[in-house]
Structures are given as structure tokens and as C-alpha cells.
Amino acid sequence: MTTSWQDRARQKREAILAAIPPEWVIKDRPSIEEQRDVTGEYIRGFLSEREVEITETDAEKIVDKTTTGAWKAEEITRAFCHRAALAHQLLHCLHEIFFDAAIESARSLDAYFAEHGKPVGPLHGLPVSLKDQFHVKDVETTMGYVGWIGTFEGKVGTGKEKVFESEMVRELRNLGAVLYCKTSVPHTLMAGETTNNIIGYTLNPKNRNLTAGGSSGGEGALIGIKGSPIGFGTDIGGSIRIPAAFNGLYGIRPTSGRFPYQGMANSMDGQNTILSVVGPLATTAGSLRLMTKAILSQQPWLHDPMVHEMPWRDSHEQGISTILNSTGSSEGGKLCFGVMPTDGIVNPSPPIRRAIDIVVKALRSHGHEVVDWNPPSHRAILDEAFKTWDFDAGSDLKSSFALSGGADASTSRQLRCAAKALLRQRDIGGEPLQSSLRGPRQDQKSILPVTEVDKDIDVVDVEYTPLDERDKICHESYDPSIYDGAHVGVQLVGRRLQEEKMLAIAEYVGKIVGK
Template sequence: MLQNFEAIAEGKAKAILNVIPEHWRLNVAIPTAEKQRDVTGHYIQQFLTASEVEITETDAVGILEHTTTGKWSARDVAEAFCHRAAIAHQLTNCLLDIFINVALEHADTLDAYYHEHNKPIGPLHGLPISLKDQFHVRGAETTMGYVGWIDTFEGQKRTGKERHFESQLVTDLRQLGAVFYCKTTVPPSLMSPETHNNIVGYLFNPKNRHLSAGGSSGGEGALLGLRGSPVGMGTDIGGSIRIPSSFNGVYGLRSSTGRLPYERTPNSMDGQESILSVVGPMATTLRSLMFVMKALLSTQPWLHDPMVIELPWRDEQASWLQAMVEKLGGSEKLSFGVLRKDDVVLPSPPVRRAIEMVVKALENAGHEVIEWKPPPHSRGLDIAIEAWMYEGGEDIHNAFGLSGEPVISHISRRYGNKPVEQKKASDVAANNIARRRYRKEYLDYWNSTANLTHSGQPVDAFISPVSPYGGTKPNTYHYVTYSTIINVLDYSSVAFPVTHVDKNVDVVDDGYVAANPADKQVFESYDPEIHDGSPVGLQVVGRRLQEEKTLALAKVITDLLV
């Protein structure tokens, strides 16, 4: 007999599948990971029409070139992505909700507007956008991965807000013309670099189904990797946008605190403001990130969210960078730091190879690369962990307790199976002081690189692993410092794909002696045979609130990797 939480979870999982039209349901057995490791690309294409493949493999900017000029109807685009997302879910369990009829009705409204006015309703007219199941959207449910949130509003019953409440970001995107059609799976609490919940289970990477899709925006990463979405919205408190972007071969922006609206969006440990979660886009191309960011900032989100800084999109940063690149024939050059390893863990062989690929590409193009030797990142991680434990995990355990569901193993590793003693106000103050001092020390180090560059100016950005892993087997992602340090510093960061694991090149050094237990865990978790073919990405990190420049620098790098 099913326990109550199991019955509720099973009902929700079935409801997702039941929404999918009969003719979109797969009538073939899905092969095992051993027989079909990668279900992206040609594999998923077999279930689509030629027209659907064309639409869904066009990036966001390309889609908008068609929908805003009337060449493609919003309905045709929405229907194609609804179909591909439905297949993606059947292959990977990447969704926690899909609302096809709502999406098609909205698309019809957009088409009617275009036909009447002969112009788009906004710059994102007819663009399908997927949402991490943390954002509220009218007509849909938000579970945030908790069984206890099913058929409720954030765990509370009969509030009148169920399916009627909307996050400010979603409202802004809707105003711009976006079409919402699905919400993607997350780990409950969002505090995990892997995605697993008691509703739809563990999320494997569609490009290598032996491995994790990452987290906590893992559903977004998997759906984008399967091209079931052109753009998705995620959040990031310790790498939750960048890790799944890296693992699934897509792009993700971790914006600085206060750049995009978080208003009316639920979160774990609300009120903890030492290390804030931030909103950011994920996409199949870099130019899509740029376009969506520019569009979102055009809505003046600071007028609706008191935490957003009044800082419009700055085209001049990208223009200045382009001018710099064009002057490379002379004395002008860009300068980058490169972090090959932090003070604790050596990245696995494919990540190290990706770093060398980027360094070589930059240097061959005439750019300057220096070694990045900042203050110890382990100190920054200690600050983050302290902040995440201010209230002892009470919020998270209360949410699990709503249904009596068991705590997911990756969550219990940090938060245990019950709350612990909360920190005192003096502890919080001390941690905030430690964070401020650490940021100042890091800032001073960054500025000091002016003594090492040919220009006499500090480096423009630094290149770093997002993760030491070239993909992870289930429940083996332990070391989060490479991504989390950026949250501690509140820097802008863009995750971008570089290469894939090659078992014949990325071999294990059998003579390597691990420096510590964390280093040993990363070293032992890598298996060239299992990891073969998995995407490997890095991040380019800019200073705080330099999203435009960091995106432009990412373009410089990725253009050189083509």
C-alpha cells in the first residue's frame, strides 16, 4: 500500500503525462542508457516532423526574426515546442508541469494581435520560454520539488492564490510577448547540484544518461539540451544555473544580485540575505542570453521590485569590447586570468583540457592570459555554508514535513534529517563581516593584476571551471566551490560549452596522489568510459554588475572556439 505522500506524488506524475495528447505519447520502449546513451539530436528528432525540427532547432533570436515579422505564427512555434518538450519529458522526466492548452490559447491571442495591428506585441512576441518550477505562472502549479506543495500555494491550502499568482519576472516576460508552456523539475529546497525529487524521480543527463543533468535548474538544462526550449529562466545560489548549463552543453548567465526581479518568487530560507539567490536566463545560444537580458531590462524591473538596481542595459560595454577586439592588430588586447585549480581540488582531466583549449584560443588570437591566484576559495565557501545554515534548515525540513516525504539524500547530506540549532544574530553579523572582508581582499587582488598585464590595467575577466567534474554519476556531486565562490563574491558569470569528454584523450593519471579527501573524491569519481561524450563547459567571470561586458567577453571566447 502506498504511503500518502507516495500516492500524491504518483498522482502528480501521472497528471503531467495525462496532459500530453495521445498522438504525442511515445509508443516505443525507451532503450536503456547502455544501449542509447544520448537521446538528444537525431534520437529525439525521429519523433518530430521536419517543420517541428526546423522550428525547435532555431535559437531564440532566429525564432523572433520569424514571429515578429509574421513569417511564423506564434501558434506553430508554441505547438512545436510543446510537442518537443512533451517528448523530452517522456525521455528524461524533466518537467513538473506542462500546460499545452494555455500556451496555445496565448499564442492564438498573439497571432490575432499581429494580424490586427501588423506588428508584434513586444520584442519577445511568440517566443516560448520554459520556467524552473520555482516561478509562479498564472494557470499553473508551483511545487518547487516538494510533494507537500502539490495542490497548494507554497504549502498552504485554500489561499485563493493557487494558479492565480504570478512572479514579477513572469509578468514582465509575458508583457514582452513570451509564451509559457512548461515548468521544469528541481530538487526540493533548490539546494542541490543534482536534480532529484519524490515526484518525478532522478533527472539524468539527456546527452549521457549515466550521469546527472546537474542542479538545481537541472530540468532547464536537460530541456534545453534536448532543444525542448529555446530559452529558460533559472535561479542560482551556488551554481544552480551554471552547473546544469555546463553539464548539458548550453549557455547560462549568473547575473549579480539586483539585476533581475525576484519579487513574488518563492525560495528556501527566505530572509537569508548574505548569499542571495539570483535569477538568470539559460539558452541554446549566447546571443539568446543577450537578447532576453536586454528585453527584460527594457521593462524597468526596478519599478516593480525594490531589490532591483536601476541599471538599464548598457550597449556601450559590448560596443567598447568590439572596438577593442578590432584593434588587436595594434597594441590593444584583452587580458584574462585563468584559474586552473583552486586551493583544494584539481579538476578532472576533461575540465583541465577545456581550460587549455580556451587559453590556447585566446593566446593565438593575441589576447593575454595570466595565472589567477586569488585569496583561498575555501574561505569563501565557508562563508556560504555558514549563511545557508543560519536557521538550521528549519524552512526546508518544514516543507518536507508537509507531506511526510523523506528528505532527498543530497539535501540530507548538508541539512540532516531534522533541523539543527539556529545561528545567533551575532553569528550572522560576524559572517557578514567575513563576507565583506573577503570581497574586499578579492577586489584588491583583482586590481593588483594591473601589475602583471601588458596594458597596466587589471584583467577584464577570469576563466574558471564551473565544476571540477566532467559530469557526475548520481549522488556524487560533492565539491561546489568553483561555482559557489562566484555567489559569495556576487560577480557576473557566463557558463559556456567548450568540448566533450573523450575517453581516448581524457585519461586518468594513475600516479596522481590526492591532496585531501575532497580532491580524492573528485579524482575517483571520474570514469572515462562512463563519462565519454558528456559536455564540458567553463565560466567566464566578470566583476559585479558587469553582465553586458561579461556576455560580450563570452562571445569573444566562444567565437574563437568555433
């Protein structure tokens, strides 16, 4: 008898859980009602003091320890594997677990350091998590599709199954990073929340009534609960920025062609109007800079023809630092920010408005100029953008769903859900907690955490008049009691190919708002 797609999904789901060492299994997992917030003291209760110290250290400080030999790669890897295992049991955030391979890799790194007295590279011993679009040797890539289980991107007999690796995976290994897990995505990747028929719904660690975002939702959840110090997602319409905002993280959507995408799985292959890009998420802006510099040091343009031949430019970062260091001095150095508090399509909810105010006041109090920016409506360009994702009438997505034997009603239901999720951010999800401080030529974007929802401050505006039905849905979905404690972030947008400058600005703005 042919195994049903439900059984295949269940077997895969159970295999993921079976990869967790028995001593790391949570025997009595609390319900959402019993434990809404599983960050901080709650998850620390399952870890040793040393594991807490390691996993609550950011990527920059970790490599300071590993590249000098102060910390061993194996100990660090085991600590993050443990916390990641706990994260998955609480949040459903992992698609693939390969802890044994990671520990063996870490041992090799320790042996190299012991023999040569130096690190393999600038990321020596740093655990790095990957969105389940990266191909890793001996590991599956399902991208949330039941029909991709046991295949290479839905195909069999290609010779690439569990052998082929994405270009960036090769580069990360060269840099000394330790790869140990792949994180959850929504099937199709085209959703602002993360759910699929293999592992179910990925939850927000700060408030498990809410989504972790999408499509890099597993990355957001895992890094948000500190089960990873840094990881990679992808972004076409917010898939890095939404999870970063929802989980209190820093994230960057680089300019198209700054990082290598070669050899990664994707949806809607051939859609080149708006290119998906790969970028990091982390707990600090400095960690993003560390990773960006490291990847560019590998000269990815020699291996991926879509990458710009553009190394990291210290002068661009230093130019911003020079201005910031002279702010308030007789030289009068300052930056100018344009603030766009609404796109005029969906107005921001009370906590987002407050977050924008916090940033604007902080910038002005430090001597910077902030001006109102009111560009033409985004509605027309958004409508056109959505058309580009439907040029093939959904044939790519339909073919992937059909691989699971989806002649049943669930396939059509999945397709409907995938389409609706592009617009739906409500119920358990809620509208994206990210509004923008934007500038012209919006091609490089970063997210920084600002505050948290406070139900006593961020009350509903009962006299609000919605712009239209979509705005009405988002307005009515905001419930302060449900969102209380949720992360709120803002988006900084700069000119294309200005990653060095934008990372410096994001780090500075985060510092002056206390993040």
C-alpha cells in the first residue's frame, strides 16, 4: 500500500524528535496557557549555568573566545544543540537536526587549534543555524513540503540527495562555522507566519499565542529563544524582517547580489522580477557585521555569478562612525532620517506608533535631523508585485503539493491558505510589528528591536476610522491583552549596496534606544 501523505509527514515529524538525545527531552511540556513566555528564566531552568553563559553570549563575543582558544568549539556546540532541542519541543521550529555531525565538526576544529595554535577562520567554532532552503550534506531539504521528503527538491535519482551543498554552506565551513540544524518555513515560503504539514505551527517564544513570523520563522523563533547565536534566512517581501521584528532581533535584507544564493532551494523558480535574497538574523547588530564581513571575505562572486564583486568596505562604515563621533560637536556632524509612519494602506497599531516615536525622539535628542517623508502611495507597486508571483498561475506551487499525492481536499486547502497568508496577519499571527524609518531607493533594509507591547500604554483607539476593509481587519485584530509583552521593532531603509553604512547606523540607533 502507498503511504499516505499524513503518514509520511508524521514519520518525518517523529524522526526530528527522535534526533533529540533522551536526556534533553522535556517530559512534561507545558501548554500555552500554562507557560506563555518560554524565554529567560523558564528555558534557563533546563540548562546548566555554563550552558546559559555560553548560549546567552552573542556571536561576536563567542568568536572572541573561540579564535583565541579560551572556549572550545565542542562545548559551545553542545550547549547550543541542547538549547535548540528545547526550543523545538516548545516552539516547533526545526526541520532538521544533525547534532552528532555538528559535534564531530567542532571536535575537528578543536583539534586543528590544538595542533596549529590558530583558528580555522574568523567564525571558528561559531554555531550557525540555517533556514531549510540550504542544502547540507547528509541532511534533507523539505522546505515544508511533504512531497519533498526523501527527494532532492521533489526529484529522485538526481544523485544530489544528501550530497549536494549550497555555495554558502561551503563558505561557512571554510570560515570555521559549525552547522547543526535547519529551521522551519511555511510551504511555498510566501507567508508572514510559519506553518506546514510536517511540523505544524511555529510559535513565538516570547508569547506562544503569537506567530514567530515568516517565512524565516524557524530562524526567528530559534534565535529569539537563544537556541542559536546567528542564522540565515531569506527575504523577498519581509521574510527576514518580519521574524526579526517579531522576535526582538536584528536582521538585514541585503541588496540583491550582495550574498550568494547559488545552490539553494526556492519557490517559484524563474521568478526574477523581485529576487529573493539571503541574509543573517542575530541578537546584536555587531553579529550581523561579523557575518557579513566573513562571507564577503570568501569572494563569493567567484562562485556565484549573481554576486557583485564588492568586498567589505571599511571606509563606508568608518564614514558613518566619523559623523556619529562628531555629533553634537562644533563640527556639527549629524545624520538625516526620513520618517514614514504609515504606508497609507494599513496604519500601524498603537505599539508600533509608540516605537517610531521612541526612535524619533532618541535621534533628535542626539542631534540628528528627522524629517517627515510622504512618498506616493505604495498600493500600485504592491499590486504589481503580487502579480509577478502569479505569472505561472501557481504551477510551481501546485506541482510541489501534488508530489505528496495530494488529490485529497487538503492540497487545494493548502493552496488557498498559502495565497491568503500573503495578506493575512491576524488571529494567532497579528499584523507585522514593523514600521519603517525609510529613505529613497528602498533596496537595503535592516530591522532593530525597540520596545515591547504594554497593554496599559498601547490601548486600542476606540475612535479609529479604518482606511478600508483590510485596515479594518488589522485594526480589529489588535488586542492589547494578547499582544502584551510582544516585541516591537522598526525598519531602517537605505540605498542599495550600502550594507556597511546601514549596519553601522542600525547598531548606533539600537544603542541610543537601549537595545
